[in-house]
Amino acid sequence: xxxxxxxxxxxxxxxxxxxxxxxxxxxxxxxxxxxxxxxxxxxxxxxxxxxxxxxxxxxxxxxxxxxxxxxxxxxxxxxxxxxxxxxxxxxxxxxxxxxxxxxxxxxxxxxxxxxxxxxxxxxxxxxxxxxxxxxxxxxxxxxxxxxxxxxxxxxxxxxxxxxxxxxxxxxxxxxxxxxxxxxxxxxxxxxxxxxxxxxxxxxxxxxxxxxxxxxxxxxxxxxxxxxxxxxxxxxxxxxxxxxxxxxxxxxxxxxxxxxxxxxxxxxxxxxxxxxxxxxxxxxxxxxxxxxxxxxxxxxxxxxxxxxxxxxxxxxxxxxxxxxxxxxxxxxxxxxxxxxxxxxxxxxxxxxxxxxxxxxxxxxxxxxxxxxxxxxxxxxxxxxxxxxxxxxxxxxxxxxxxxxxxxxxxxxxxxxxxxxxxxxxxxxxxxxxxxxxxxxxxxxxxxxxxxxxxxxxxxxxxxxxxxxxxxxxxxxxxxxxxxxxxxxxxxxxxxxxxxxxxxxxxxxxxxxxxxxxxxxxxxxxxxxxxxxxxxxxxxxxxxxxxxxxxxxxxxxxxxxxxxxxxxxxxxxxxxxxxxxxxxxxxxxxxxxxxxxxxxxxxxxxxxxxxxxxxxxxxxxxxxxxxxxxxxxxxxxxxxxxxxxxxxxxxxxxxxxxxxxxxxxxxxxxxxxxxxxxxxxxxxxxxxxxxxxxxxxxxxxxxx
Amino acid sequence: xxxxxxxxxxxxxxxxxxxxxxxxxxxxxxxxxxxxxxxxxxxxxxxxxxxxxxxxxxxxxxxxxxxxxxxxxxxxxxxxxxxxxxxxxxxxxxxxxxxxxxxxxxxxxxxxxxxxxxxxxxxxxxxxxxxxxxxxxxxxxxxxxxxxxxxxxxxxxxxxxxxxxxxxxxxxxxxxxxx
Numbered sequence: 001x002x003x004x005x006x007x008x009x010x011x012x013x014x015x016x017x018x019x020x021x022x023x024x025x026x027x028x029x030x031x032x033x034x035x036x037x038x039x040x041x042x043x044x045x046x047x048x049x050x051x052x053x054x055x056x057x058x059x060x061x062x063x064x065x066x067x068x069x070x071x072x073x074x075x076x077x078x079x080x081x082x083x084x085x086x087x088x089x090x091x092x093x094x095x096x097x098x099x100x101x102x103x104x105x106x107x108x109x110x111x112x113x114x115x116x117x118x119x120x121x122x123x124x125x126x127x128x129x130x131x132x133x134x135x136x137x138x139x140x141x142x143x144x145x146x147x148x149x150x151x152x153x154x155x156x157x158x159x160x161x162x163x164x165x166x167x168x169x170x171x172x173x174x175x176x177x178x179x180x181x182x183x184x185x186x187x188x189x190x191x192x193x194x195x196x197x198x199x200x201x202x203x204x205x206x207x208x209x210x211x212x213x214x215x216x217x218x219x220x221x222x223x224x225x226x227x228x229x230x231x232x233x234x235x236x237x238x239x240x241x242x243x244x245x246x247x248x249x250x251x252x253x254x255x256x257x258x259x260x261x262x263x264x265x266x267x268x269x270x271x272x273x274x275x276x277x278x279x280x281x282x283x284x285x286x287x288x289x290x291x292x293x294x295x296x297x298x299x300x301x302x303x304x305x306x307x308x309x310x311x312x313x314x315x316x317x318x319x320x321x322x323x324x325x326x327x328x329x330x331x332x333x334x335x336x337x338x339x340x341x342x343x344x345x346x347x348x349x350x351x352x353x354x355x356x357x358x359x360x361x362x363x364x365x366x367x368x369x370x371x372x373x374x375x376x377x378x379x380x381x382x383x384x385x386x387x388x389x390x391x392x393x394x395x396x397x398x399x400x401x402x403x404x405x406x407x408x409x410x411x412x413x414x415x416x417x418x419x420x421x422x423x424x425x426x427x428x429x430x431x432x433x434x435x436x437x438x439x440x441x442x443x444x445x446x447x448x449x450x451x452x453x454x455x456x457x458x459x460x461x462x463x464x465x466x467x468x469x470x471x472x473x474x475x476x477x478x479x480x481x482x483x484x485x486x487x488x489x490x491x492x493x494x495x496x497x498x499x500x501x502x503x504x505x506x507x508x509x510x511x512x513x514x515x516x517x518x519x520x521x522x523x524x525x526x527x528x529x530x531x532x533x534x535x536x537x538x539x540x541x542x543x544x545x546x547x548x549x550x551x552x553x554x555x556x557x558x559x560x561x562x563x564x565x566x567x568x569x570x571x572x573x574x575x576x577x578x579x580x581x582x583x584x585x586x587x588x589x590x591x592x593x594x595x596x597x598x599x600x601x602x603x604x605x606x607x608x609x610x611x612x613x614x615x616x617x618x619x620x621x622x623x624x625x626x627x628x629x630x631x632x633x634x635x636x637x638x639x640x641x642x643x644x645x646x647x648x649x650x651x652x653x654x655x656x657x658x659x660x661x662x663x664x665x666x667x668x669x670x671x672x673x674x675x676x677x678x679x680x681x682x683x684x685x686x687x688x689x690x691x692x693x694x695x696x697x698x699x700x701x702x
Numbered sequence: 703x704x705x706x707x708x709x710x711x712x713x714x715x716x717x718x719x720x721x722x723x724x725x726x727x728x729x730x731x732x733x734x735x736x737x738x739x740x741x742x743x744x745x746x747x748x749x750x751x752x753x754x755x756x757x758x759x760x761x762x763x764x765x766x767x768x769x770x771x772x773x774x775x776x777x778x779x780x781x782x783x784x785x786x787x788x789x790x791x792x793x794x795x796x797x798x799x800x801x802x803x804x805x806x807x808x809x810x811x812x813x814x815x816x817x818x819x820x821x822x823x824x825x826x827x828x829x830x831x832x833x834x835x836x837x838x839x840x841x842x843x844x845x846x847x848x849x850x851x852x853x854x855x856x857x858x859x860x861x862x863x864x865x866x867x868x869x870x871x872x873x874x875x876x877x878x879x880x881x
Contacts, residue, residue, distance in 0.1 A: 053801065100868035142729060142748055211730050211742075634754070641851040649858055688852070692844045 002047050005039050008085075012036075015084030035079025041072040046151060055141060058198075058209050058219075062226035065154055069128070070237040073158035077166040092501055115163040117175055117183055124161040125190045127153045132194055134205050141208045161187065165241065180245040188238035195234065198227025281497065282488045288341035296343045296398055303395025315391035317628065319398070325625035328431060328617055335437040335497065336428045340482035344405040345418070351406055361416040368523035371426040372530055378423055379534050380570045383541045384563040415466035418481050425481065430531045431614050432477035433607070434650070438500040439480055439487065440471070446494040447472040455486040455495060462489040471495055473513035476505035478524075503650050506607045507657040518607060519600040529578045529606050532613030536686050537573035539620040541566070543693035581682075582606065585675035592671045593662055601662050605676045608655035612680050615647020616687045623695060637691060644687045651680040731757075731819070732834030739773075739830035740764050741821050744804070752814050752841035758806035759794050761823045761830075771796070773825040775805040779836070780818040788812060794821075814840040 016032055044050060045067040053060035086094050101107055113119060130136055131150050140150040165180050197205075201223065204210045210219040217225075295318065303315030310316025323338075330337035387393055408417040418425050441447050455471040458464035465471075465486050467479050474480070487495045509518050518524060540546045546569070553565045586602040593601055619640035626636045659673035729748035734741055742760040757777055761770040774793070781788040792807045799806035811817070817836040823829070845852065 049801075056801075056803075097865065100865050100872065103872065104868045144747065208730075211733060637848060638851050641848055642854070645851065645854045648855055652859065653862070684855075 002043060005043050005047075009036060009039050011088035012079070012081060012084045013088070015086065015088030018087045019083055031079045034075050035081055035084075038072050038075030038077075038079060041067050041075060042155075045072065055208070058206060058222050058226040059229055062229050064151075066230060066234055066237075068151055069154040069158040070234060073155065074162045074166060074237075074241075077159070077162050114160055117164045117179060120157075120160040120164055121183060121187065124157045124187065127157040128190060128194065137206050138208060141206065165245075177245070177249050181242050181249070184238045184242040184245070188235050188242075191234045191238065192231060195227045195231030198230065199224050281484050285340050285482075285484050286346075288337075289343055289346040292341045293343035293346050296402075300395045300398050303391040303398075306391065308391055310389045310391055313391035315394040315398075316388065319394055320388040321624045321628050325621040327428070328614075328621055331428060331431045331435055332502075332614070332618065333436070335435040335439075336432040336477060336480065336482045339418070339425055339428050339480075340484070342418075342425075342481070344402055344422075345409075345415070345481070345483070347402055348405050348409040348417070351410055355410045357409065357411055357413045359412050361412045361414070361420055365420055367420070368426060368521075368527045370420060371423050372523065372527050374421070374423040375426065375527075375530055375534070376570065376574065379538060379574060380563075380567050382538070383570065384566040414468065415481065415483075419467050419479060426527055427531055429478050429480070430528050430610060431617070432480070433506055434502045434611060434614055435477055436499060436502050437497050438477050439482060439484070439495065440474065440498045440500070442494050442496060442498065444472060446492050450492060450494075452491065454489045454491055458485070459489055459491075464489060468514040470513040473511065475508075475510045475512045478505075478512065478515055503611060503654055506610060506654045509604060519604045521603065525603040525606040528610055528613075529582065530574055531617075532606075532609045532683070533578045534574045535613045535616035535620065536683065536690065537570055539616060539687075539690045539695075540573070541569065542695050543690055544695075545693060581679050585679055588675040589672055592668065597662065601658070601672070604658050604661075605655060608651050608658055608676055609680055609683065611650035611654065612644070612647040612683045612687070615644045615650075616683070616690075618643040618647075619687065619691060640691050641688065644684055644691070648680055648684040652677055655680065731836055732821075732832065734832040734834070735764055736830035736832045738764055738828045739770065739823055740767065741823060741830060741832045743819065743821055743832075743834065745836065749839055750811070750836060751839045752811055755809050755811055755838075756798075756806055757794070757809060757819075758799055758801070758804040759821055759823070760804050769803050770823070770825060771803065773805070773823045775824075776822045777807050777809075778820040778822070779809070779811075780820075781813055781815060782818060783815070811838050814838045 012035055013032075016028070020028055045064045050060055050064055054064050055061075086098070089098075114123075131140065131153060136150075140146045164175065165183070204219045204223060206223075209222060299314045299318050302313055306313045306315070327338040381387060385393065387397070404421070405417045408421055409415065452459075453470070454462075454464060456464045456468065463485055466483070467481065469480060469486075471486055471490075482497075484497075487497075511517055515521070515524070541550075550562070550565050550569060554562045557565065582602060585605065586598060589601060589605075590598050622640055622643065623636055626639075655673050655676045656669065659669045659676075663669045663672050729745050731743040731745045732741075733743070740762045742762075744758045744760070746756040746758070759775050759777070761773050761775065762768065763770060775795075776791055777794055778791045779789065790809075792809060794805035794807040796802050796805060798808055815838060817838055818833060819836045820831060820833045822831045
């Protein structure tokens with residue numbers, strides 16, 4: 001809860017700063033302070049030590065209710081949270097996601113009705129009275145669910161109650177200026193009757209408090225104290241505003257709502273953009289590469305010379321647990337940070353000072369088929385030979401990686417290794433389709449006037465893009481290693497790491513520089529499909545039922561058959577299953593899409609499954625990362641399910657949007673999207689099944 | 703509706719925080735007086751099931767009901783009957799408790815049925831020991847445990863469908879309007 005409140009505070013803070021950059025009023029600081037104080041009161045009520053005493057002391061529980069009902073709501077509303085929270089959210093989400101709800105007449109009518117004084121007052125009084133009846137109160141004390149419901153009712157009816165009193169702007173009151181006075185006084189009357197019933201009851205109203213009481217205070221004394229808390233501070237909360245409204249009524253000439261508004265000149269950029277300014281990025285990248293190189297050397301040294309017990313060795317833990325989880329986290333929060341900090345290219349860059357490559361990468365290999373094969377091999381060897389459990393093998397793999405990148409890029413021009421060989425890089429390219437940042441041009445018009453095209457050709461001092469991505473035609477993170485050469489070389493300072501809507505590039509299929517159209521590339525679709533299904537195969541391979549099944553066959557086929565068993569499992573799960581599913585979906589689509597467009601659409605829809613696959617990778621890697629740091633795992637499964645949820649929702653959205661490009665009416669769209677949505681749902685179901693199985697824990701060096 | 707948006711946001715926050723509301727001492731399992739102490743045993747969750755459970759103990763002096771904070775408290779749990787008798791002893795400490803007036807222990811109960819619980823509290827020469835029954839229900843299916851996280855998908859899909867419908871309605875009403 002503390003984290004959620006912190007998140008809200010940050011969101012409000014961002015929105016507040018953004019609004020203040022445009023417009024300033026004299027009450028800005030007060031609003032900020034009120035909202036933050038409101039959040040602090042919510043925290044105090046439900047996540048502070050006060051909460052731990054609510055089942056022992058009625059007085060503590062009443063204090064909690066007073067805070068939720070009468071203190072937090074007005075403070076939060078005084079912070080006028082609507083605009084700051086909206087401005088704190090991503091603009092496209094507010095516009096496309098919330099916009100239709102905000103502008104809907106039905107929703108307007110509902111909100112108008114709920115916040116009318118009679119309705120808000122009745123809900124408030126009803127909730128307060130009903131929850132204090134002994135059976136309802138006892139129910140809340142005996143059940144966590146009803147206890148939460150009780151708190152939620154108090155908070156929300158409190159919010160509704162205070163909304164008509166704290167209007168969102170000047171001149172918006174729907175009621176005569178005297179109306180708040182009886183409104184508050186009658187609310188105080190309800191409060192007084194309830195408080196008096198506690199104080200003068202003469203017996204304990206809630207038996208649960210009778211069974212346990214601390215110190216010398218009896219349950220009855222505690223109940224009297226609870227009544228006093230409810231009566232005195234509770235009444236002050238209603239009476240003070242009533243007095244304020246009465247004073248306003250008696251001073252009609254002054255306009256209390258009037259505010260001095262001052263427009264601000266447009267300011268340039270926020271902190272994040274300052275941090276991601278082009279001039280900072282290349283040196284930062286070089287630093288990250290050196291750090292990764294030093295880490296890689298340490299991992300190799302420990303892997304070859306250190307303990308061969310994986311959890312006690314850097315090579316058993318850093319690459320397989322921490323690095324994998326952190327790199328996918330960085331991919332989804334920022335962008336392709338691993339390729340940016342890749343130590344292999346640092347060594348290659350060093351070698352190229354001595355050796356100048358002359359050859360061009362063979363034409364026959366200029367596709368993603370080689371990395372697809374390498375990835376299948378990797379997934380097989382990882383499980384069949386338990387690479388995660390063998391520090392020396394891990395060290396040799398890293399050495400082999402350095403050697404291969406050095407050999408390939410010493411012989412062939414450009415970044416041939418990154419583009420056509422590196423399996424890790426391909427994984428990151430596909431996952432980075434969901435990244436929120438992209439190396440892109442700021443203004444296309446500037447590129448229109450550019451005659452040198454340094455971003456791809458380079459200049460005397462700096463090379464251009466070695467992956468042949470021409471910036472004005474680059475349309476996603478595919479094949480982009482975030483090397484930032486283009487950023488450094490652009491003479492117009494027109495290329496930067498810019499925000500982009502995650503998965504937007506999955507929906508559209510423009511011509512992409514050096515890639516072409518996704519709908520025309522079999523190799524890229526196969527790569528995406530492999531990465532999606534491998535997420536499930538890789539995670540399932542660590543669950544008890546699958547491992548038992550593998551061991552059963554291992555026992556039947558002989559002592560050296562494990563690699564064969566695992567190989568069959570990987571081939572079935574990561575190669576045969578996706579091929580069958582795609583063929584099935586494609587066959588269904590053939591019924592509604594013109595035959596000449598079916599293949600193109602199939603290749604496009606494959607990318608719709610990418611978010612579900614990445615969701616599964618995150619869920620799986622999160623498990624290993626969490627078990628490496630903590631033994632308390634109660635938070636892991638919910639986070640894993642949330643990751644899969646997010647993946648599935650994004651998949652369904654992408655599938656729907658792609659389907660809209662192949663059919664016009666809603667029926668046509670659904671009939672095209674249905675098989676692919678079913679495939680995404682099947683993957684989600686498989687993912688949930690995997691998450692619910694007992695999973696093998698791996699290395700845990702702290 | 704506009705003024706409801708932040709409220710919806712907080713509704714989600716309150717729901718998200720519902721796990722944080724769990725604290726020690728949800729339900730009284732037993733309360734007995736023994737020697738100089740009054741011992742109260744709480745369980746969280748209130749309906750104990752196979753798996754993780756938080757058992758917490760409140761130790762009070764019988765004469766003035768003041769809380770005893772420096773006792774050594776142990777929980778002995780026994781599952782009688784059946785082919786195999788399951789038995790274990792765990793210390794209950796303040797460190798494991800959210801409410802520091804309690805002594806708590808987090809246990810993984812392996813089987814369902816009626817368990818015998820014995821609470822031992824020792825402080826210097828004073829000793830108290832109380833016993834009672836703890837009814838442990840079978841493990842909840844994981845789908846039931848995690849249903850709030852699984853309904854998110856249909857819920858958001860429904861909101862998305864409403865969103866699209868509202869957009870379409872708006873486009874029909876105002877053909878040139880842009881959201």
